[in-house]
Amino acid sequence: MEEFEEQKPEEVKLVITEDIRSYLYDITKWAKFLSIIGFVVSVFIILAAFSIPTIINSNPTVAAQMNQLGSSGATIITIFYVILGLFLFYPSILLNKVASKGKQGVLFGDQESLNQAMASLKTLFKFWGIVFIIITAFFFLSRLLVGAAMANV
DSSP: OHHHHHOOOOOOOOOOOHHHHHHHHHHHHHHHHHHHHHHHHHHHHHHHHHHHHHHHHHOHHHHHHTTTSHHHHHHHHHHHHHHHHHHHHHHHHHHHHHHHHHHHHHHHOOHHHHHHHHHHHHHHHHHHHHHHHHHHHHHHHHHHHHHHHHHHO
8 A cells, every 4th residue: 555655656747749739820820810700790890889879870761770778789789799809809719829839839949939829729718618608698598588478478
């Protein structure tokens, strides 16, 4: 029994082969591409958010279709789209960090940069996992509420 207590666990060394380095480098290219697309889409959504009140106010048929919401509806829609744009901006920042730090880590053998890239990737997956859980919970809750409302009718 003393043999087990005296043995020290061996430190696990992870070997990064040239194939893995190649895969990581390709991942950084796609991460950079997706982050740029995310930034562009976020900017377009935010620009669209600020053009919505102008569109509603300049077109009386659109304002009439909004009925009671009127100008407050335009403000609510603007706020919603700004939040949506900022919501999509955050994962783009994380992807950009994965791309820049991952590339630096792979090309120069910088362990700290590769660690930061993997931490950003972990945060990105955690972010989308939480978003998915929230959307799924909202979906089931809405189905439950609709079912309860239908039962009362």
